[in-house]
Amino acid sequence: MADFVITAQSQEKAGSLIVNSLINAGVKTALLIDSAGNVLANCGHEQQDLDIDAISLAALAAASLAATSQIAKLIGEDDFSLLFHKGKNGNIHFGRVGEELILITIFGDDVSLGLIRCRVAELADTLAQIFEG
Amino acid sequence: MALIDLSKKEVHCKVVYYGPGRCGKTTNLLYIHKAMDDKDRGKMLTIDTKGDRTLFFDLLPLNLGKISGFDIRIQLYTVPGQVMYEATRSLVLKGCDGLVYVADPLKVRQERNIEGLEDLRRNLEKNHLDLSKMPIVLQYNKRDLCDTPVPTLSIEELEQDLNSQLNTSYFEATATTGVGVFETLSEITKKTVRYVAEKHLLTNVD
Numbered sequence A: 001m002a003d004f005v006i007t008a009q010s011q012e013k014a015g016s017l018i019v020n021s022l023i024n025a026g027v028k029t030a031l032l033i034d035s036a037g038n039v040l041a042n043c044g045h046e047q048q049d050l051d052i053d054a055i056s057l058a059a060l061a062a063a064s065l066a067a068t069s070q071i072a073k074l075i076g077e078d079d080f081s082l083l084f085h086k087g088k089n090g091n092i093h094f095g096r097v098g099e100e101l102i103l104i105t106i107f108g109d110d111v112s113l114g115l116i117r118c119r120v121a122e123l124a125d126t127l128a129q130i131f132e133g
Numbered sequence B: 001m002a003l004i005d006l007s008k009k010e011v012h013c014k015v016v017y018y019g020p021g022r023c024g025k026t027t028n029l030l031y032i033h034k035a036m037d038d039k040d041r042g043k044m045l046t047i048d049t050k051g052d053r054t055l056f057f058d059l060l061p062l063n064l065g066k067i068s069g070f071d072i073r074i075q076l077y078t079v080p081g082q083v084m085y086e087a088t089r090s091l092v093l094k095g096c097d098g099l100v101y102v103a104d105p106l107k108v109r110q111e112r113n114i115e116g117l118e119d120l121r122r123n124l125e126k127n128h129l130d131l132s133k134m135p136i137v138l139q140y141n142k143r144d145l146c147d148t149p150v151p152t153l154s155i156e157e158l159e160q161d162l163n164s165q166l167n168t169s170y171f172e173a174t175a176t177t178g179v180g181v182f183e184t185l186s187e188i189t190k191k192t193v194r195y196v197a198e199k200h201l202l203t204n205v206d
């Protein structure tokens, strides 16, 4: 597994893509993390009252997704195609980006899951290109 | 896998404390958390514990100052040591950059220490990592028990069992009181940062 090197340029590019496509569509927070639990980009949380501990969230999400993949393999699936948790006020969606990255989005009921899935899928290739080349 | 952020001039590395059940991995992190300044450490995250047994992992993010102009951020993880949680240990090892192997000095745990190291080698392989190439240090914990009547292993025996192939530095420790805890941390940090820096040709890191 290769290390990730982030440059100011890649960060800016990824940040503006995420803001345009997700934050402007009503997503509260979007985090791009790697499978070791490192945070590559953290967008949108400023406007929010709730302060999310990005480091803890990234570590837990990385571990939880790794566990989920193992569960999928145990029942003979490659992976699950929808990774989503619904809460009373907030929802969280996990999207795989390339081989090693995960895009986490947190959003309220004012945004539809379909829109999120669609936008995340659109972003995945471009983001993977930026960081994984 | 380390993360090198050239725009913020930060290096993020993941160091995992590994070892058999009850050897004192969580105790190391708790001591570090207690002893460090608020500004240099993040929140300690302890997920899923039963009594004091780790079921998933612990996480403690640290800020270790600057090396060659880069801010060094280290995330310390522990694994659940109990044999049945092998799958979880493998998940936690994903992308790790450095390792501390904590050993238990009780004579009755001699086999468990050796098996634990084999378990580590195997689970690293699952993650496409090679134990012989990774930064690792050994910690011989619970040395306070050597002054009690319980039968314990000598340093020579532990060295023979665990370090004859690795040939790495070891530290004697009593994690409950903090003896050897920061010595261990400082050595693995140096080794890990040097390893990551050399890979990426960041110059003058020592």
Ligand SMILES: Nc1nc2c(ncn2[C@@H]2O[C@H](COP(=O)(O)OP(=O)(O)OP(=O)(O)O)[C@@H](O)[C@H]2O)c(=O)[nH]1
Pocket: B019, B020, B021, B022, B023, B024, B025, B026, B027, B028, B052, B053, B054, B055, B078, B079, B080, B081, B082, B141, B142, B143, B144, B145, B173, B174, B175, B176, B177
């Ligand atoms: N006497 C003595 N006891 C210790 C020392 N370090 C840890 N312990 C005790 O050993 C027990 C287990 O320690 P933990 O840190 O929870 O062990 P662990 O390696 O995290 O165990 P798992 O989570 O099951 O893998 C606790 O009761 C600790 O207080 C030590 O240096 N000396």
Ligand SMILES: [Mg+2]
Pocket: B025, B026, B027, B052, B053, B054, B078, B079, B080, B081
């Ligand atoms: Mg523990």
